Amino acid sequence: MSVTIRGIGWVTVAGMGGGRGADGFSMPQGELPKLKRKDVFNDAYLRFGRIDAFSKLGLAAITFALRDAGLEEWDVKRPIGVVAATRYGCLTTDSDYFDSVVPDHGALASPNLFAYTLPNCFLGEAAIRFGLTGPSVVINEETPDGLGGIRMALDLIRWGECETVVAGVSDLERPAVADFGEQAPGSVFLVLSRDADAAGYGVLSRGDGGELLSGGEVVASVEALVKKALKR
Amino acid sequence: MSVCVVDMALHSALGDLDETWDGLLAGKSGVRPIARFVTDKYLTGMGAWIDGLPQSSDSSAVHVLLDNVWDGFGSVPTDAHLLIATTKGGIDMLEPLRRGTATNVPDLDNAALLQTISARFGLAGRGSNINAACASSTIAVAHGAAMIAAGDVDAVLVVCFDLLTEFVFSGFSALQALDPQPSRPFDKDRKGLSLGEGAAALLLMSEERAVREGRASLGTILGWGVANDANHITAPARDGCGLIQAVNNALKRATVAPQAISGISAHGTGTVYNDLMELVAFEQVFPHGTPPLNSIKGALGHTLGAAGGIEVVLGLRSLASGQLLPTVGLQNPEERAVGLVSSDVQLLSDGLLLSTNSGFGGINAALILEKGGAA
Numbered sequence: 001m002s003v004t005i006r007g008i009g010w011v012t013v014a015g016m017g018g019g020r021g022a023d024g025f026s027m028p029q030g031e032l033p034k035l036k037r038k039d040v041f042n043d044a045y046l047r048f049g050r051i052d053a054f055s056k057l058g059l060a061a062i063t064f065a066l067r068d069a070g071l072e073e074w075d076v077k078r079p080i081g082v083v084a085a086t087r088y089g090c091l092t093t094d095s096d097y098f099d100s101v102v103p104d105h106g107a108l109a110s111p112n113l114f115a116y117t118l119p120n121c122f123l124g125e126a127a128i129r130f131g132l133t134g135p136s137v138v139i140n141e142e143t144p145d146g147l148g149g150i151r152m153a154l155d156l157i158r159w160g161e162c163e164t165v166v167a168g169v170s171d172l173e174r175p176a177v178a179d180f181g182e183q184a185p186g187s188v189f190l191v192l193s194r195d196a197d198a199a200g201y202g203v204l205s206r207g208d209g210g211e212l213l214s215g216g217e218v219v220a221s222v223e224a225l226v227k228k229a230l231k232r
Numbered sequence: 233m234s235v236c237v238v239d240m241a242l243h244s245a246l247g248d249l250d251e252t253w254d255g256l257l258a259g260k261s262g263v264r265p266i267a268r269f270v271t272d273k274y275l276t277g278m279g280a281w282i283d284g285l286p287q288s289s290d291s292s293a294v295h296v297l298l299d300n301v302w303d304g305f306g307s308v309p310t311d312a313h314l315l316i317a318t319t320k321g322g323i324d325m326l327e328p329l330r331r332g333t334a335t336n337v338p339d340l341d342n343a344a345l346l347q348t349i350s351a352r353f354g355l356a357g358r359g360s361n362i363n364a365a366c367a368s369s370t371i372a373v374a375h376g377a378a379m380i381a382a383g384d385v386d387a388v389l390v391v392c393f394d395l396l397t398e399f400v401f402s403g404f405s406a407l408q409a410l411d412p413q414p415s416r417p418f419d420k421d422r423k424g425l426s427l428g429e430g431a432a433a434l435l436l437m438s439e440e441r442a443v444r445e446g447r448a449s450l451g452t453i454l455g456w457g458v459a460n461d462a463n464h465i466t467a468p469a470r471d472g473c474g475l476i477q478a479v480n481n482a483l484k485r486a487t488v489a490p491q492a493i494s495g496i497s498a499h500g501t502g503t504v505y506n507d508l509m510e511l512v513a514f515e516q517v518f519p520h521g522t523p524p525l526n527s528i529k530g531a532l533g534h535t536l537g538a539a540g541g542i543e544v545v546l547g548l549r550s551l552a553s554g555q556l557l558p559t560v561g562l563q564n565p566e567e568r569a570v571g572l573v574s575s576d577v578q579l580l581s582d583g584l585l586l587s588t589n590s591g592f593g594g595i596n597a598a599l600i601l602e603k604g605g606a607a
Contacts, residue, residue: 077462077473079459079477082460087341087343089342089363091326091340094323094326094399095326095330097399097403098326098327098330098399099330101398101399101402102330102331104273105270105272105273106273106274106398106401106402106405106406107273109402109403109405109406110406111403111406111407111408114402114403114404114406114407115407115465115466115592117320117399117403118319118363118365118591118592118593119363120363120364120365120591120592120593120595121365121465121592121593123460123593124460124464124465124592124593124594124595125465127460127461127462127593127594128462128463128464128465128594130462131462132460132462133459133460133461133462133473133474133477134458134459134460135364135371135458135459135460135595136364136460136593136594136595137362137363137364137371137458137595138362138363138364139360139361139362139363140342140343140346140360140361140363141343141346141358141359141360141361142343142346142347142358143358148360152360152375155378155379155382155384158382159378159381159382161378161458161481177326177329177330177337177340178337178340178341180341180343180344210384
């Protein structure tokens, strides 16, 4: 079974946007743009200013992907899933939070920061903003290709758990407190749908060995997948 | 394809599986004064913590916690797919790091924990960590069951764990979510949760392979469902919409009617809003009457990402013995829970057990469990 790529959104060191009309896509090393609400939303979405940097990054890329797929606007909640792979998750937020605990044995612990010390919370933010009631899961894997979330999304669709899943990868720059290996910072999400007739950026499937295939070719990484899809 | 649980183990504040089961049946609680860190500035000094977990600057206590689980766990086929479920993994290592007493933090990397567990059993693959807050291990079991049901694999090892650390404790205290007393799930005077720590492991297998290898089925994962409230980051939807959707999805997957459910292992954190939300949701799902339900969190504390896995293990024991465990801490049931929940053992008639969990980010997950041949 194959699924259609209906939308693509990203925030990387090279820029941000979604779909073919956006600026060129790539995932170089470097410093990510400091996201402001107006970079992403046209309305007064004040909540965006209160969430942590990891959540802002992922929420922005999900927004661009849904917008590109024509799924940003909604009236009734929709059973759309969200799956994100991440290596470092919210470790930067964890550090910031625990720095609020240390000085006075926890008397000054920040409840606002603590709420974002779970890496899946940005998926909750996306669910609230866009009315997404499908499964929302963050996964950690050792593989550096960033494709774990997309593989899981394909499975969810194939198993009949969801018709549509927003899936991708999201990581801030390497935190000061840890080094788990080189990982290009950035957030990239794809809107994947069972509807094979939907216009989009091509189809994805799983090979006999579980590998991810795009147009019959093995996909090496999220970056390669998106570059190929945007050329289509 | 039918999905069996062929091995299971856990470790909680009450001990291993047998000790935890016997303790819970006796109404024993693992919640007690915390001696692990200073609690003067927090809402409470109580938690369900495990004796003997090292508090070191060199290595996370997760490793010893898991060693405790492996003591009660058998062999795992090397082709089993690994799914772990933890919300904060080796977060105990962040504390010495930020306090300036440590510099090496490999255990903060969930991928490194995957590697350790994979190597422990000589597994061919490294697998994934599933992080969905307090529904993490419920979803890991669901995902493993779905993989087997689809014929993608025929064996999945699910391992779940979370620690009681000052990192987590301080946060729930800051959110005003801790009960100063040991938590009282579904009690009308409940004031919040008690935190706990623990771990569980389950080996899932296709029925065909279990039979072929002569492994007894301890129970079957019949159905599963996952849904988001799309309502609030740290609070449940008051109408229980996400939990209702998750349970209905699980019933649909299991192809059973609500009347087939004879008991519920509820999330039951002891917070005002969670417990009420669950009761509201169950009233919707079971219009002809909510089955008897319980929560073990008054005794074991809320073990976060490990909670669902621990509750599946104990739920399968409940089905095997026909006993729904007491809700420790309960004194005066919430009005909606009168007649449904008890501080004593309740008889579990033949039928299926529904096990549910919900968490930050608005996530909800439900599993439907069927009695196996032995437990």
